[in-house]
Amino acid sequence: MNTKIMMIDDDPDFVAGIKSILEKADYSVDVAHNPKDGFQALQAGRYDLLLLDIMMGRGAEGVALARKIRKDPKLKEMPVLIITGLREQIAFLFPGQSVHPHFVETDELVEKPVEPKLLLEKVSSLLALAEEKKQKVPG
Amino acid sequence: MDIEMSFSEEIANVMYASHGNPITDCLQCGTCSGTCPAAEFMDHTPRTIIGLINAGYKDEVLASNTFWSCASCYHCTVRCPAGIDIADMMYALKRYSMWKGEHQEGLIGPVFAQSFVKMIVDSGRSYEPLLAPTYIFKNGPRGLVQEMQTATGLMLKGRLPLLPKKIKGLKKFRNMVRRIIPIGEPT
Known part of the structure; x- marks a missing residue:
């Protein structure tokens, strides 16, 4: 079965680049450009992984979306890869400090710009981890 | 496509x-x-x-x-x-x-907004003298003198503190900000 990835990011140029990298690696990618459309799509469809941007709408709204996903019984197990340019945009507030994930059960964070190789590595390791977890549950 | x-x-x-x-x-x-x-x-x-x-x-x-x-x-x-x-x-x-990163050169707005947000996150409240450098030099020497006169007047009447004040429970406030913006130690 084809692995389905959802991507929520409001930067159309960045989305186009990442989408083509993932599609070349045989993943099927759906895109939403704001958190509202993204959450609706996640609820309507079935996705194996979410790529999530942080800075959208009025500010760090990707964080709010990640927290909403964590509370949703259907979505909380879904692995989330956060891809963010947060540091570039608001690092003046917190010089030299690290950006941290841990909003959902399984998540990881990479900062923009992303190396294609690193992206594919993270995607496949998160998918493998989720698969492993799924198989453990019934046993 | x-x-x-x-x-x-x-x-x-x-x-x-x-x-x-x-x-x-x-x-x-x-x-x-x-x-x-x-x-x-x-x-x-x-x-x-x-x-x-x-x-x-x-x-x-x-x-x-x-x-x-x-x-x-x-x-x-x-x-x-x-x-x-x-x-x-x-x-x-x-x-x-x-x-x-695409806006007119020499605007007060972008620099002012950044200084303001940084000030609030650092101290929990606004302190005008720290914001002043973002706009005080924009209206020439006369504007500068005018701003200084206003500031002196405010200070003499006790409307402008000499030193920035911090809010009570600043640590809790910063933790709250970190819940919204995921930078720094996770809370």
């Missing part, structure tokens, strides 16, 4: 949480421009800006000082017959132009 996203759609995405109607509903009636108290300081009126966005003139919009001159009085939003939250659109354009 992906269809390239229009500028109007990009702005709609940045404004996704707005309670108003989409800006493509604009009738170009000009009520916003007629009612705007800051229109005389803008190089394009609010009506023109909406028209330019809907027509895809991204460079013209980003190069304009319109949204940086907006005083956020919300008169346009209240009076818009198409129900567009125009003041929210002005904020969206500010965020968008800072995000893309």
